[in-house]
Amino acid sequence: xxxxxxxxxxxxxxxxxxxxxxxxxxxxxxxxxxxxxxxxxxxxxxxxxxxxxxxxxxxxxxxxxxxxxxxxxxxxxxxxxxxxxxxxxxxxxxxxxxxxxxxxxxxxxxxxxxxxxxxxxxxxxxxxxxxxxxxxxxxxxxxxxxxxxxxxxxxxxxxxxxxxxxxxxxxxxxxxxxxxxxxxxxxxxxxxxxxxxxxxxxxxxxxxxxxxxxxxxxxxxxxxxxxxxxxxxxxxxxxxxxxxxxxxxxxxxxxxxxxxxxxxxxxxxxxxxxxxxxxxxxxxxxxxxxxxxxxxxxxxxxxxxxxxxxxxxxxxxxxxxxxxxxxxxxxxxxxxxxxxxxxxxxxxxxxxxxxxxxxxxxxxxxxxxxxxxxxxxxxxxxxxxxxxxxxxxxxxxxxxxxxxxxxxxxxxxxxxxxxxxxxxxxxxxxxxxxxxxxxxxxxxxxxxxxxxxx
Numbered sequence: 448x449x450x451x452x453x454x455x456x457x458x459x460x461x462x463x464x465x466x467x468x469x470x471x472x473x474x475x476x477x478x479x480x481x482x483x484x485x486x487x488x489x490x491x492x493x494x495x496x497x498x499x500x501x502x503x504x505x506x507x508x509x510x511x512x513x514x515x516x517x518x519x520x521x522x523x524x525x526x527x528x529x530x531x532x533x534x535x536x537x538x539x540x541x542x543x544x545x546x547x548x549x550x551x552x553x554x555x556x557x558x559x560x561x562x563x564x565x566x567x568x569x570x571x572x573x574x575x576x577x578x579x580x581x582x583x584x585x586x587x588x589x590x591x592x593x594x595x596x597x598x599x600x601x602x603x604x605x606x607x608x609x610x611x612x613x614x615x616x617x618x619x620x621x622x623x624x625x626x627x628x629x630x631x632x633x634x635x636x637x638x639x640x641x642x643x644x645x646x647x648x649x650x651x652x653x654x655x656x657x658x659x660x661x662x663x664x665x666x667x668x669x670x671x672x673x674x675x676x677x678x679x680x681x682x683x684x685x686x687x688x689x690x691x692x693x694x695x696x697x698x699x700x701x702x703x704x705x706x707x708x709x710x711x712x713x714x715x716x717x718x719x720x721x722x723x724x725x726x727x728x729x730x731x732x733x734x735x736x737x738x739x740x741x742x743x744x745x746x747x748x749x750x751x752x753x754x755x756x757x758x759x760x761x762x763x764x765x766x767x768x769x770x771x772x773x774x775x776x777x778x779x780x781x782x783x784x785x786x787x788x789x790x791x792x793x794x795x796x797x798x799x800x801x802x803x804x805x806x807x808x809x810x811x812x813x814x815x816x817x818x819x820x821x822x823x824x825x826x827x828x829x830x831x832x833x834x835x836x837x838x839x840x841x842x843x844x845x846x847x848x849x850x851x852x853x854x855x856x857x858x859x860x861x862x863x864x865x866x867x868x869x870x871x872x873x874x875x876x877x878x879x880x881x882x883x884x885x886x887x888x889x890x891x892x893x894x895x896x897x898x899x900x901x
Contacts, residue, residue: 454624455617462613463606470602477598481591486536488587489555493518493568497559515571521558524567532558532567543571627652680722687715717752724779728879737775742810742900743768745778746803749786756793764793768805774900776880784876787869788812788896796893808901815893819886827870827886 497518500510510518521529531537536557542549556569691712698704727735743766750764757764774781792801792814799815819827877884883899 455621458617458620459610459613462609462616466606466609470605474598474602477594481594485587485591486555488583489570490536490557490568492516492583493557493570494559497561497566497568517569517571519567519569521565521567528556528567528569532556534558538572541571627655681719684715684719684722688712691715713752720779721783724777724783724876727777727780728875735777737777739773740776740778740781742772742774742781742805744771745781745785746789746805746810749782749789750803753786753790753793756790760796761798762793762796762800764801764803766803766805772805772807776900780876780880784873784898785810785812787873788898791869792816792894799893808899810898810900811895812897813889813893813895815889815891818888818893821888824886 493516496512496516497510500507500512500518504510508520508523510516512518519525519528524532531539534557536555538553538555540551541554542551553572554569555572556567559566559568691708695705695708695712698708746766746768750766754764789801789803789812792812796814796816801815802811802813804811804813874884876882877898880900885897885899887895887897889895
């Protein structure tokens with residue numbers, strides 16, 4: 448199929464259009480010249496015949512001469528010719544009766560003034576012409592056919608040459624672009640070899656090379672920043688873990704205080720895992736090993752870890768799985784993604800249930816919470832965007848919907864703390880692992896998020 452979006456095809460089409468326009472111009476010039484020459488030859492022949500007829504027959508109302516010439520006094524000419532005739536030679540199609548059949552031909556005519564008399568001179572084309580009467584006109588009729596055939600051949604050859612030339616030249620013109628494309632797709636060294644070119648391709652290559660250099664510096668700074676932050680955070684986290692262990696050992700007999708030391712220790716471990724996951728996200732997916740990880744185990748651990756969010760709510764949580772399902776994924780990334788979804792479901796569900804369903808192709812987290820308004824769906828995965836559902840005595844439903852947008856939405860009874868990063872991080876993890884995250888609003892209220900891992 449001919450693709451007009453291709454630069455090569457556009458170039459070829461422009462060549463053909465140019466060739467067609469050029470041929471049309473030459474054909475128009477040829478036809479105009481042909482008509483004008485024929486008019487002048489006919490006019491000269493008829494004026495010559497008028498003089499000969501007047502010399503031979505004197506003044507008459509109608510002169511007739513072979514082949515096909517008839518000259519009228521203006522008032523004796525047919526009314527149709529009187530109406531149409533001008534000083535320019537014109538032609539109309541007519542049908543003449545012959546002994547055998549009817550023949551269509553052309554009648555040439557024009558108006559001529561001589562000695563204060565008006566004449567209409569006519570010439571019927573395609574009648575048998577004797578070369579002795581007017582050989583120049585006869586030769587022109589013959590040459591006209593020759594030139595018409597030559598013009599047809601010239602047009603065909605011109606279009607053929609234009610097609611061949613456009614095909615060959617388009618390859619040469621687009622060759623540097625294809626080289627640039629290949630250089631961009633392969634390595635930086637090949638691109639550098641094109642930057643010295645003085646053409647537009649060289650300008651484009653230099654611009655791309657400069658942009659690649661800036662992007663490489665930006666990515667390097669981001670990786671260094673992530674690594675530096677992770678390194679600097681691990682030291683205080685290690686100190687916190689050590690201190691919590693010492694406190695736990697000294698407070699073994701105090702169950703109430705031991706609960707707090709356990710939370711400190713668990714939070715420090717979770718933070719360390721989050722740092723590890725963020726470091727993994729900063730690497731290329733091809734550089735990561737993906738061991739087989741139990742999805743059921745990750746889901747149960749996250750539900751247990753986040754259960755405290757349901758402590759004062761009439762909300763139940765159920766994990767549904769027919770068997771133990773595994774996926775080739777780094778456990779830190781799956782833990783962060785699934786943990787964010789479960790945390791959102793726990794935080795924003797005041798009554799009802801949260802169901803985590805695992806099957807052979809997806810992980811689904813369904814809640815009976817507030818749900819997400821349709822108008823906020825375009826901002827679902829935007830960073831730092833939050834939708835606050837606040838119920839006040841004088842606020843209407845429409846006013847509530849006009850609160851600031853977010854994927855992390857608060858409960859109707861209290862504001863939920865959040866940064867608006869949860870779902871954007873989950874989406875980034877999905878992209879990193881080449882998985883898919885979808886959202887669907889439940890008919891009875893709440894939301895369903897699904898992670899497709901196969």
